Amino acid sequence: MRYFGFETQVVSNGMEAMELFKSGEANFDIVLVELIMPHHEWPRNNRARETLAFLAVGGDEYMEKPLNHERLAEILTELDAKETRLSTLATRGN
Numbered sequence: 001m002r003y004f005g006f007e008t009q010v011v012s013n014g015m016e017a018m019e020l021f022k023s024g025e026a027n028f029d030i031v032l033v034e035l036i037m038p039h040h041e042w043p044r045n046n047r048a049r050e051t052l053a054f055l056a057v058g059g060d061e062y063m064e065k066p067l068n069h070e071r072l073a074e075i076l077t078e079l080d081a082k083e084t085r086l087s088t089l090a091t092r093g094n
Helices: 014-023 047-056 069-092
Strands: none
């Protein structure tokens, strides 16, 4: 992620990630998570259930391993463009 110019915050497990996110100590524009992380209970019955659980909590995109860095860059660019459009619309509405 640093390669693409992003500041990063790395944690060692799911519990630590959730604590940091919920604490509000850091302001995140995007969160990348693995569905199966140590100390974090995602539904594990099958891949479809994991994907649905992820998307239900606000996930915009889903990638499978191995991670494709070019595709990740495309997704981040698309999300940034989407956020820019939403910000522009919100500003115009005021």
